[in-house]
Every structure is written in structure tokens, then in C-alpha cells.
Amino acid sequence: MASIEPRKGVKGRVSYRVVWYIDGKRENGRDTETCDSHAIAKRFKNLVELAGDNRPAGYPKRCRGIGIDERQFKSEPPPAAADAGSSPHAAAEVPTLGEALDRYLNQPNHPAEEVQRIGYRRQFNRHVRTAILTLEDGTRVGPLGGLPVTEYTADVDQAWVTWMQGRKHMVRGELVPYSAKTIHNIHGGIISPTLAYASVKGLIEGNPCDSVRLPDKSVRAVTRDEVPTAEEIAFWIALAYQVSELAGDLVTLAIATGLRFGELTALRRCDIDLKRRLLTVAGAIKERREPRELYRADYGKTDTALRTIRIPKSALFMLQRRMEKLPPQGLLFTAPRGGILHSNGWSRTWAKVVDLAQESGILTAATLHKMRHFHATELLAANVSMDTVSRRLGHASVLVTSAIYGHLTPEADQRAANVLDAVMGGGKPKKRKKKNKKEKKAVANLLHAIPA
Structure with missing residues (x-):
């Protein structure tokens, strides 16, 4: 004992x-x-x-x-210690990093929902609280959760980044390093805001996280072979409808709007305005671990994920059919037996669509998310501005959109080369021809295989 x-x-x-x-x-x-x-x-x-x-x-x-x-x-009063002349908490004027996190998350005006705050605490417990670090001079510091905020210096913060870069976790049976994105998320969503809060409250002078060097969080560009071609799209829609109405409708709306899976499955009747052809992304489906269940959150992947976009005419009939007899808060897409559509259930449905595609000789390994890629590349190819496409996709910034899709749209770069040729040759650049019929209809006719 x-x-x-x-x-x-x-x-x-x-x-x-x-x-x-x-x-x-x-x-x-x-x-x-x-x-x-x-x-x-x-x-x-x-x-x-x-x-x-x-x-x-x-x-x-x-x-x-x-x-x-x-x-x-x-909370319970601790037992008195021998010869303890003062309260055990008397000297605890400076909060630890763990205590500062609790104060920061427990603010009445904190913007995050409770489920988000639970996630922050879980990440803190897993990746920060028990971390014991070695600084450049060999000094050992930690565990960080019990470290007074006044002792959390820029050197400690940099050591945490280095420590995280050396850790691994299990992914599909293989140990892999934590991604730069994960390190950015923990640092920018938990550690830095906590110390910024401590600075605002006068507990420390400035935020020691401001000067830290984080790993490069480069965005992976989409390759051409990951995007279905315009010729294949009609087949994908038709094959999806062969499997089920749910599959066909989801593929249809993914192509028409470029929404993520969690955004598509969170759509409610009240989010659609058929008269004005407007669709509002007002949330996303998330999954909590304890208890393990799906729920609809009123926030998205990024601050710009909540948005309102125009709906192509070719998707209106399908939406009208989906919305019939549905209450205002009713979800447009649900599991076959009711309730929120889980990604695992959708994967089984999509596998049937892929099998049909292979039998038909379609080689592109498409997914619902790659329909989002098709949506973006078709708009950019039709000379829709990068900023408009970025806002339509709900990206954090236009830089993200450019990094993912910019290399797939060489038309704009060719126009720049034509201008330089004209200038270097002493002539005037040719005026751009008017859009041909194909370009004019690129956005409106994204869909052309929806059954009546």
C-alpha cells in the first residue's frame, strides 16, 4: 500500500x-x-x-x-503538514502553465465551445503537461505542466518544439513523426494563447512564444492525376446514382459546391435558400472521443470555413427534392437508418462506386474530396479569380489555395509569357479573346448527369 x-x-x-x-x-x-x-x-x-x-x-x-x-x-482541504506555519497555497502566487491554461479556457467570454476546450485539455495533457525537456545548455526542465509561467522562457518553448519533432506516434500500424501541422496546432492553439493570456493578466512580461522557430508547415499540392477529368465527371455522378440516391446526391453537391465531407453532412434545410440560390456553411460534423459520438458543431475547420456561396442551377433540383418534408433544422444527408452520416459508413458506400468505376475502365482513384479538387481546378481554369475560389472553398487564406492548386492552372502564366513576348518584340500584347462557349459554361455546367 x-x-x-x-x-x-x-x-x-x-x-x-x-x-x-x-x-x-x-x-x-x-x-x-x-x-x-x-x-x-x-x-x-x-x-x-x-x-x-x-x-x-x-x-x-x-x-x-x-x-x-x-x-x-x-476540492478538499489538505491535511496539515508537520510544522507547517502557513497555508500550503500561500506561496502559489504565480500559476503553473497547467493552471494558466485552466484560467484561460475557463474565461466566461472564451470563444471556443466546451467540446473544443475539452480537446485542448486532452492535447495539453498528451503533448505538454508531462514533457521533460533538455535545453541547449544541457539543463533539464519539466514537467511543463507544473512549471511556473514565469519560468517558461523562449528557450523552453524552442526546446518543446524540438522535443515534439523527435516524437513519433502510431499511424496504421507504423510509427511516424508528428507532422509540422500538429506542432503548429498545439503551439498556436494551446501554448501560445495561454502565455498571451498570462501576459495580458500581468503574470509575465510579453509572450515568450513570439520568437519561436516552428517547423515549415508546407501545404501539399494536388497533382493532376488526383483530379477527375471533365470527361470522367459525368460517369462518376451516374455510377454514384447506380449505387444509391444518397451517393449520387453527395457527389453532385460536392462537385457543385466544393464542400468538405463534414460540411456536406452538416447541412440543414435552413442553410439552403433555393430562391436566391444561396448555400450557407454554418457548421461541420465532428467526432468527440469521450463518449465516442458524432455531433454537429457550429464552427468549421478554419475561421473562414463558415461562408455563404452561390449554388449552380444544375444542383437546385436535387436540393429541392432533398428538402421536401424536412424540418428547418433537419439534416439533408443522414445515415440509411437515420442519424448523422459517419465517414466509415460513407467509405463502404463509396467503395461500391469505385468498384463500378473500375469495371467501366475509369482509372482515376477519385474520392469525394477529389470532387472538391475538381471544383477548384475547373473554376480556376475558367479564369475565376484565386481569391473567389479560396473564399468558396473556405480556405484560411488565398495563399493556401494557390499552394494547392496554382500549379494546375498554367493558362494565366501563359498569358504573362505572351505579354513579355510582345514587349520584348517591340509590339503590343494581343488582346485576350472573348471567352468561348466552353469557358462561359464552365461554372454553370459543372454538372450534367443528374437524373430527373
Whole structure:
């Protein structure tokens, strides 16, 4: 059985040491862990006993028992320590990084929903709280969750980035490094905002994260073989309708609007204005882990994901059919047995469409997301501005759109070359010919195989 011993530090601060015999046997010797509060010590003691009087997995030596969220514990007065002349919390004027995160997330005016804040805490517990770092001069710092915010310097922040770049996680049975995007998301969504909050509250001077060097988060460009051709699109729509009306309707709207899967399945009747041909992306389908279930969130992948776009005429009939007898808040696309359409269920449906495509000799390995790529490349090829396409897709910025699709639209670059040829040859650049019929109809006729 483990026990908890109050201990008084040289500055009068009280800590709590968990003590146990390894494997519960005196002859194996003792192991200990010092915790900052009685609540953490009590929880850590329980974990030790659950592990058979052994150090619990994921809690290295000197972790101070803070691999868990202290907010889970019921507040209770800690037992008095021997010769403790002052309150154990008297010296705790400067919050730790973990405490500052809780204060930041618990603000009444915090813009994130509760499910987002739960996700932030989960990411913090997994990637920040228990991190023990080695600085460039060899100094060991951590665990970060118990580090006072005044000690979280730019050097510590840079060391965390380096530490994350060296970690790996399991993906489809293979250990792979964490992506630059993941590091950016944790740093920019959790660590930096927490320390910015601490700076605003006067707890620290400035945000130490401002000067950190983050890994390059380059956007992967789409290759031409990932995008269905205009000749293939009619076949994909027809094959999808052969599988089911749901499959055909989803492919139809994906091509017509360029929406992501989570945005398509979150559409409600009230999000569609048929008279004005407007579609509003007002949320997305997300999945929470505890309890594991799908839910409709009123936010999107980016701040610009919530948007209103025009609907091509060729998609209106399908939408009108979908909206019949549907309540205003009713979802347009649901699972066959009702409820939110899960990506796993859709994958099984799409596999049937792919099988039909292979039998028909279509070689492009299309997915619903690649219909989004087709939507973007067709608009850009028709000389629709990059800014308009970016806003239509809900990208974070036009730079993202350009990085993904810019290389697939050489027409604009050819026009630039023609101008230079004319100038270098001493003549005037030729005026661009009027759009031909094909270009004029590129946006309006994205769809031409929807059954009546």
C-alpha cells in the first residue's frame, strides 16, 4: 500500500510525497514521487496501487504526478503538514502553465465551445503537461505542466518544439513523426494563447512564444492525376446514382459546391435558400472521443470555413427534392437508418462506386474530396479569380489555395509569357479573346448527369 507524506520546503511551501514499496515488497526497495498538491498526490497514489504498487505507465521519475487534469478532482482541504506555519497555497502566487491554461479556457467570454476546450485539455495533457525537456545548455526542465509561467522562457518553448519533432506516434500500424501541422496546432492553439493570456493578466512580461522557430508547415499540392477529368465527371455522378440516391446526391453537391465531407453532412434545410440560390456553411460534423459520438458543431475547420456561396442551377433540383418534408433544422444527408452520416459508413458506400468505376475502365482513384479538387481546378481554369475560389472553398487564406492548386492552372502564366513576348518584340500584347462557349459554361455546367 502506498502512503502520502506531507513535506515542508525551505520556503515554507508544502508538498506531498507518495511512497510505496516496489511490487508491495519491502525487499524490493522504495519508490517515491513528490506532488504539488494533496489532490494530485491522492490521484497518483491510486494509480500506483492500480499498477500493483509500481510506477504507473506514462509517469516518469520527477513527473510530480501531473500527467492528469487536476480539475477532475474534488476540492478538499489538505491535511496539515508537520510544522507547517502557513497555508500550503500561500506561496502559489504565480500559476503553473497547467493552471494558466485552466484560467484561460475557463474565461466566461472564451470563444471556443466546451467540446473544443475539452480537446485542448486532452492535447495539453498528451503533448505538454508531462514533457521533460533538455535545453541547449544541457539543463533539464519539466514537467511543463507544473512549471511556473514565469519560468517558461523562449528557450523552453524552442526546446518543446524540438522535443515534439523527435516524437513519433502510431499511424496504421507504423510509427511516424508528428507532422509540422500538429506542432503548429498545439503551439498556436494551446501554448501560445495561454502565455498571451498570462501576459495580458500581468503574470509575465510579453509572450515568450513570439520568437519561436516552428517547423515549415508546407501545404501539399494536388497533382493532376488526383483530379477527375471533365470527361470522367459525368460517369462518376451516374455510377454514384447506380449505387444509391444518397451517393449520387453527395457527389453532385460536392462537385457543385466544393464542400468538405463534414460540411456536406452538416447541412440543414435552413442553410439552403433555393430562391436566391444561396448555400450557407454554418457548421461541420465532428467526432468527440469521450463518449465516442458524432455531433454537429457550429464552427468549421478554419475561421473562414463558415461562408455563404452561390449554388449552380444544375444542383437546385436535387436540393429541392432533398428538402421536401424536412424540418428547418433537419439534416439533408443522414445515415440509411437515420442519424448523422459517419465517414466509415460513407467509405463502404463509396467503395461500391469505385468498384463500378473500375469495371467501366475509369482509372482515376477519385474520392469525394477529389470532387472538391475538381471544383477548384475547373473554376480556376475558367479564369475565376484565386481569391473567389479560396473564399468558396473556405480556405484560411488565398495563399493556401494557390499552394494547392496554382500549379494546375498554367493558362494565366501563359498569358504573362505572351505579354513579355510582345514587349520584348517591340509590339503590343494581343488582346485576350472573348471567352468561348466552353469557358462561359464552365461554372454553370459543372454538372450534367443528374437524373430527373
